[in-house]
Amino acid sequence: MSREIVFRRAGRADLPDIVALLADDPINGHRERPGEPLAQGYVDAFEAIMADGANFLAVGELDGEIVATAQITFIPHLTRQGAKSAIVEGVRVASRLRSRGIGEKLIAHLTALAAERGCASVELTTSRPRVDAQRFYKRIGFKDSHIGFKRDLN
Secondary structure: OOOOOEEEEOOHHHHHHHHHHHHOOOOOHHHOOOOOOOOHHHHHHHHHHHHOOOEEEEEEEEOOEEEEEEEEEEEEOOHHHHOEEEEEEEEEEOHHHOOOOHHHHHHHHHHHHHHHOOEEEEEEOOOOOOHHHHHHHHHOOOOOOOOOOOOOOO
16 A cells, blocks of 8 residues: 555546545535436536646545545636636545645645646635635635635526
């Protein structure tokens, strides 16, 4: 057993494990439907992400098991003199492995990808009830600098 986490671009075979990680969430996991057959929406979204060079879906693999995932999207802006930024979404680490440094390594991996693409900043949001996640993000250098708003359309 290597016990060293390896981050890589997700492949189609990883999709059921990614959905299971998204469902392994006491706050928003109820929105997900893990298990085969996967809902077609997951497959369609995965294919769109893979086809779009501005998106990268990462997985963390530990001893052959997918234990972490996140998506990063690279966005050009007119602000900051045409700077690019990156937005991180869907960060998940298997619940049984949280608080072991995997999330910090995942965010470091994504931040490195953003730097390689010339991004001036990395942004993310987290739900208000996720106080542990908020503490984590602050601890690793993110600032609570903006107020975010979302509006569900369905």
